Amino acid sequence: MIAAHRLTKTYGTRTAVDGVGFTVEPGRVTGFLGPNGAGKSTTMRMVLGLDRPTSGSVTVNGRRYADHPAPLREVGALLEASALHPGRSARDHLRWLAASNGIPRTRVDEVLDLVGLTAVADQRVGRFSLGMGQRLGIAAALIGDPPVVVLDEPVNGLDPEGIRWVRTLARDLAAEGRTVFVSSHLMSEVALTADHLIVIGRGRVLADCATAEFVAQHAASHVRVRSPQHDAVATLLRGEGLDVAAHGRELRVVGLDAAAVGELVGRSGLLLHELTLVRSSLEDAFMTLTADSVEYAGATR
Amino acid sequence: MSSTMGTHAWTRIETPAPPGATATLRAEWVKFWTVRSTPWSLGAMFVLGAGLTTLVCALSAEALARGDVGEPVGAFVTWGIVFAQVTAVVLGALVVTSEYGTGMIRATLAATPQRSAVLAAKAAVLTSTLFVAGTLTALAGYLGGNWFLDREGIGLALTDDGVLRSILGSGLYMAGLGLFAAAVGLLVRHTAAALAVVLGLVFVVGNLVMVLPGAWGEWATKLMPGNAGSSIATPESFNPLLLDPWVGFAVFVAETAAVLAVAAVVFTRRDA
Structure with missing residues (x-):
């Protein structure tokens, strides 16, 4: 020890x-x-x-x-x-x-x-x-x-x-x-x-x-959702009090796991093309945590 | 893989027995003899010390016998030691500075945290080796050189005044000079710097101070480490100004001890 x-x-x-x-x-x-x-x-x-x-x-x-x-x-x-x-x-x-x-x-x-x-x-x-x-x-x-x-x-x-x-x-x-x-x-x-x-x-x-x-x-995660009924899905999830951000044709949902998001959408009869749990990498988590304590940082950061 | 890991010592209750008192000494001995610089330095010492003595005696025996030279015969039978001493400086410095140059010093002090023990072991290995090598070098040089002097009828017997003393004295001087270089190495932690300081003191400053005027110059000359220490290594010196052999050597030992004491204090206090 x-x-x-x-x-x-x-x-x-x-x-x-x-x-x-x-x-x-x-x-x-x-x-x-x-x-x-x-x-x-x-x-x-x-x-x-x-x-x-x-x-x-x-x-x-x-x-x-x-x-x-x-x-x-x-x-x-x-x-x-x-x-x-x-x-x-x-x-x-x-x-x-x-x-x-x-x-x-x-x-x-x-x-x-x-x-x-x-x-x-x-x-x-x-x-x-x-x-x-x-x-x-x-x-x-x-x-x-x-x-x-x-x-x-x-x-x-x-x-x-x-x-x-x-x-x-x-x-x-x-x-x-x-x-x-x-x-x-x-x-x-x-x-x-x-x-x-x-x-x-x-x-x-x-x-x-x-x-x-x-x-x-420290490793943040979100659920990536793609749907042909993009706007309807976004409205539904926001209605459930979830944090939903639109990035082009994809939605990023924070606050529920993929299964729960899938069930919500399924129950309302909307269509899904993609449902994926996305974890930010550990490297990202580490960078976030130590960002203030890096001694030498590149100028672009 | 785990079966080859060892004896599962981490489950032991009692502390392992402390290694014997000679453990550090043995470690330093292994280290000393497992790098090429050691045999190279000692080989160079022998070639320079014994070879040059033999050569210069062979070349000047005839002139010495005729009485043309105006220098004492005793100054010739250990003549090569003046050059061979460079190798003692190199070896002494390297014993310390090679560890700093390679980062080995951290492995050494992790293995043996008692820094005074490390220093004592290094000093013992270095000085005992240099004493033996210096003595053998001087003896071989005497035997080789004296063979030519004998042919001219001016040879010196081992029992003649100062001959045996100068042979053993060569060993003592080499040991002391090596230790002096090691102490300087410990202070500067850099091979080139240590060599420059010690060789500069012995060969350059030691001779330059002779030109200082009056008593200043005389005493500075007598007391410079190379000048004080080396008179023990020759039956009779070329330079009549120098201190008597044993007096000079005592001065040299005191100087070496002083540098070593400072180095030891710095070594035990600073971060590795």
Whole structure:
């Protein structure tokens, strides 16, 4: 379990993380979502004791990260993939990590196998593709067989097969009872993997709820209706107190689900050509929620 | 997949046993020897140190024997160390700055949050290796160079005044210089900057201060780290102004310790 309490980090006059509080529970995948510059990486660095909080605290399994005698056996972390020396082989990278926390050397081959890098284990990592680097980073995160796994933007640079592999891995780790904390700036990615969401923007928590709840709350929906008796249908639905907007030959109805709209129209004997529930995408919901907290926005927005 | 994940440690009740006291040292040892820059630097040290000493002795033995040179023979048997010291600076700087250059430092400090332990382990691995390499380099250079001097009848025995001291002293000086470069590397966190600072101090500033007038110039020359530290690495110096070997080395150690102390304070306080 990871617990942050009023965690704050300021750099000079800029506040990167502003009084953030959350808990990341074991047994599920928690997505940590926010636009670039929202404070995700800074928060993760404080979880790992790399950056010192300006105020507040964060603990992993009840203790500050630095107070664990063998932290890699407590928390496994994928940092940015470039935290590797390009001249060192994958196996050697894992060897020194194992040595640093008293982890048996046999575990090196286990995690190489787990991430599918056994065949290239003795190549210098400078020759690795971005995806292979990510896999090695995940191997490093798992080397201590830790109960808590922290993955910072794990799908960056991965091909579709690799993305699916990370999703499955995250879900499997959570199913085993581990705490899995995955950051991303892509709503669609997190929605597919995470059971729970923590959304931050400008260093503050904007939402902390189950993914399904987030979707229900923030993804707006309407029913698209097409009918040869366009005006009659519109009048009927407005008469029922529904919010109906006409867009050319289509009506957008808010306030009832598709089945209820269909029944209303059917009972009055009018004809329908189309009846569709339209959900705005999660990406849209995320954009709406974080619109005010995006640090750098394109001029057209 | 889950069956290969491991030993289900997350269900454990007790905290895992702390890794042994040598864990950080072993990790740094593995890191040190698994990058190419280490064998390259040490190989270059040997080639420059032993090779140049042998070469210069071979070329000047005859003139030295005739008494044409006006320099002490003792100044020649570890002559190559002046050039070999560059490799100790490079290796010392890289041990620290390569981690900052690649972002590795975050992996290192995530694995071992006790920063003083990381620093101590790095220093131990670096200095022990450089001591051995520097000593072997000086010994090989002495054996090679002295073979030519012996032929002219002016060879020095290992037991002669300062010869053994200069061989072991070469190892000590390399170790100290590497540590000095590592400390500077920790402060500037950038390979090129660290090399420029240390090589500039040792090779450029150390020689430029000799032109300062009077006692100022004399003492600045004596106290510059490269000048103070290197006199231990030669039986007799070309420069009679320098401090006595052990006195000079003590000054150099104090200077290195001071830079290292500042670097350690900065390192333990700043964000990774």
